[in-house]
Amino acid sequence: DVVNVESYAFDPTSEIYQAHYNDVYSLGATPGDTDDFVKKMSGWINEKDSGGTRVNVFPYGEDPGDPRGPEAHLNERAHLATNAGFNVTENELEAIRENPGDVRNLVAGKTGEVVYVGNVSKYTGDTSELAGKILLCDSSNRTNFDFAQKVGAVSVMTTAALSNFSNPIESEDWYGPEGAVADWYTEWYDGENEWYTDSARFAGGRGADANKKAMDAGKPIVEWNISPDQYNALRTLIDRGYTVKMNVATVGEMYEMSGSHPGAQGQLTAIAEIKGSNPDLQHERVVLAAHVQEPGCDDNATGVALNLELAVKMKKLIDDGKIARPERTIVFMWGDEMSFSRLYLNAHPDEVEDIICCIDLD
Structure with a gap:
């Protein structure tokens, strides 16, 4: 009678998460088949009506405080x-x-x-x-x-x-649209209004x-x-x-990655390169890096998507003869924030000085 807040906690990489949402959203994925689950979940998230609007995301409106679609509930935990x-x-x-x-x-x-x-x-x-x-x-x-x-x-x-960019509030340092008032929720302690309370x-x-x-x-x-x-x-x-x-109750295990870090999980880093055209300069690299472990649009899904789009479009423009292949090598990297940069530098100690620029797509 005092409060009514339902909370969930699922690890989106686990079989338990997959089994849960496969059932909740009737995805029809094959139990235990992660590739099939990802395909079915992606199809569900991107399902659109005849007007091109995603029906499971914002079917009631996109403004703060509007009733949200079922996909929004993925973060209510x-x-x-x-x-x-x-x-x-x-x-x-x-x-x-x-x-x-x-x-x-x-x-x-x-x-x-x-x-x-x-x-x-x-x-x-x-x-x-x-x-x-x-x-x-x-x-x-x-x-x-x-x-x-x-x-x-x-x-x-x-x-x-x-932080504020993830949970904007109505205050002097508020990051929301100018003039917007999130009056649907009044913060209980300091009188400020918050947007994404769930x-x-x-x-x-x-x-x-x-x-x-x-x-x-x-x-x-x-x-x-x-x-x-x-x-x-x-x-x-x-x-x-x-x-x-x-x-x-938390389910999981830790495993040894290296002798110096017995509890660390493996760090999977994806790297794509467009090789430079000039033999005298192709050892020099321009690196574009995006971290993948945080799923928010501000931090860092947009950076991940931008890096992929840049890599694909640059290759297509070169293949189609629209632009010349760059003289230096362009490197596109996706991985765990901070860690993948250190891993790359540690794995290429003789090439560090050849990195002339890095663009952080955060």
Whole structure:
């Protein structure tokens, strides 16, 4: 009777996510066939009416506050922070591999009381009372993880990943259209108006190595990025004196990529090159880079699409004789932000000085 916020949490790379949305949206994809799922989901997202309007995205209107199409619901969930820990046991994980569709009945998770601690670096309460708790925080997950590990908490949650360009508000530094008023929602604490209250960003956590170490010690800390309405719902319940308990169950595993980073996942980087035409200059490179791990239109789906369009169109113009092949080599790269740049530079130490320019398509 106090709040009514329904939250979801799915890893879009997992079989569980595919099974869920294959059922919810009646996609008809072959169970366990990722390529077929991607094809069917893409077809569903891009389904259009006779006028060319995508029917599953904005069937009711594109203005902030308008009722949104079912595709918008894909973001109405909490997101695990990048490289967050998993709290399933080995026996549970093995059972899930055999029957991924029955995960709810196979995972016990960890249940704890939700406690609001604000910015953990400024917390003045009794930390001895936070063991086994789930912490609602105002600081970054990297900081929250260290604090939770110190006090013995089992999970942390924050909206700190939501910067203004991802969650515009009606204020002096608001990034929305001039004159637009998002009066459909009044923020509960500072009186400002927000737009995307049901959106949670994919963002980083403490890191794979730290999380794997905690998991191996039997004390995993699950890090969540949550939406403003999830945060406000929890804060309201706690502030009004309710006891909030939450069951946190996270499914997954970490594996060794290299000896120096035992918890790191593999870094897949796509690279395409248009070879330079001048033998004396083709060793020099102009690099265009776009990071793929954040799915928002501002950050960074548009950069990914632009990089692909530039590569395809430049090749076609050269093949058709419309423009000359450039004298220097043009490199198009897609990968994990920051990491793929370092990986490329580390893999080509003798060629670094030959990179004359990089355009960051963020």
